[in-house]
Amino acid sequence: MTKVLITGGAGFIGSFLAHKLVKLGRDVTIVDNLSMGRKENIDDIDVTFYQHDVCDHQFMHELLTKREFDYIYYLAAVSSVADSVERPLETHEVNQESVVDTLEYIRKQNLPIKRFLFTSSAAVYGNLPDFPKQEDSHVQPLTPYAIDKYASERFTIDYGNLYGLPTTAVRFFNVYGPRQNPDSPYSGVLSIITKCLKENKPFTLYGDGSQTRDFVYVDDVVNALMTISKQSNEPKVYNVANGGETPLIDVIHTYEKISGKQIKIKFAESRNGDINKSKADISRLKEIGFEPHWSLEDGLKNYWDYYAKK
Numbered sequence: 001m002t003k004v005l006i007t008g009g010a011g012f013i014g015s016f017l018a019h020k021l022v023k024l025g026r027d028v029t030i031v032d033n034l035s036m037g038r039k040e041n042i043d044d045i046d047v048t049f050y051q052h053d054v055c056d057h058q059f060m061h062e063l064l065t066k067r068e069f070d071y072i073y074y075l076a077a078v079s080s081v082a083d084s085v086e087r088p089l090e091t092h093e094v095n096q097e098s099v100v101d102t103l104e105y106i107r108k109q110n111l112p113i114k115r116f117l118f119t120s121s122a123a124v125y126g127n128l129p130d131f132p133k134q135e136d137s138h139v140q141p142l143t144p145y146a147i148d149k150y151a152s153e154r155f156t157i158d159y160g161n162l163y164g165l166p167t168t169a170v171r172f173f174n175v176y177g178p179r180q181n182p183d184s185p186y187s188g189v190l191s192i193i194t195k196c197l198k199e200n201k202p203f204t205l206y207g208d209g210s211q212t213r214d215f216v217y218v219d220d221v222v223n224a225l226m227t228i229s230k231q232s233n234e235p236k237v238y239n240v241a242n243g244g245e246t247p248l249i250d251v252i253h254t255y256e257k258i259s260g261k262q263i264k265i266k267f268a269e270s271r272n273g274d275i276n277k278s279k280a281d282i283s284r285l286k287e288i289g290f291e292p293h294w295s296l297e298d299g300l301k302n303y304w305d306y307y308a309k310k
Helices: 012-023 057-067 081-086 088-109 144-163 189-199 218-229 248-259 283-287 296-309
Strands: 003-007 027-031 048-050 071-074 115-121 167-172 174-176 203-206 215-217 237-240 265-268
Touching: 003 012, 003 057, 012 027, 012 218, 027 057, 057 088, 071 088, 081 088, 081 144, 088 115, 088 144, 115 144, 115 218, 144 167, 167 218, 174 189, 174 218, 174 296, 189 203, 189 248, 189 296, 203 248, 215 218, 215 296, 218 237, 218 283, 237 283, 248 296
Parallel strands: 003 027, 003 071, 027 048, 071 115, 115 167, 167 237, 174 215, 203 265
Antiparallel strands: none
16 A cells, blocks of 8 residues: 655645545555644544654654655645744744755665655745746745745755655645634635634735735645656656736635625735735646646635535
8 A cells, every 4th residue: 555644734735635645545644743733634534643743853764764655745834934934943943954854864764755745835936026936937035934945845856856866846826725724823814814704803914905826725736736746757846826816805805705794904014025926837737737626716615615614
């Protein structure tokens, strides 16, 4: 049976990936310290779960040796830009040092993995004028989060080029959908808007709402990861997105129509590190057979139906 490790697998995206892999008959192991993830996200599937920190290198080494995973999806991260600005060193330890340590251990022990996939972020692109963002566009990481993500994806790709490891990196754009944790101030914007709509609370909008994002539904993200994992080509970076661009204020109005509710918006100054415009070129992903299936409106409808029932 194919053995898979998902770090951060109790989180939003990781748990969706775990459900998909279990459904396909994979033997799935999850490592998650539950700082952002939730155990309830994976309670209904048969996985081996370790509530542990990926920064515990000895634990990770023993697990990698014992299990000899075929596939490793590295999703564990301090996933907030704002949090990384507040805690740059802690962010660095999780978002870069743990990744490099894992790659180095795989290399030194010559572990027979079939694919190591690191999840990076569109935050690496910053506010440079290249548009839409292609994988070979200029980068301008503006925060500790973006710096560590970019450095880790380069380590991932270079471990492939230099040492022959089967590595891949993906840059997530704005992923949304059920199981996002809205209770953290560092959550994805759509999860916070969803909670505000349901609980009739005001939403704080940083900036004037004209900032654009490329929102991609979590089901499409999981399908993209599965498609990429099957590739046997040289190490590459892939944008994972819908390929669209929507102003945040328009997203809010669309969501209001879907939910049948209005949200009170409190405008605030833009935050350090926030991106003004974001849109992905997903040509490279389409070349290997991926097509997004979820429109923003359909994704928001599904998200609202899920959250309204909770």
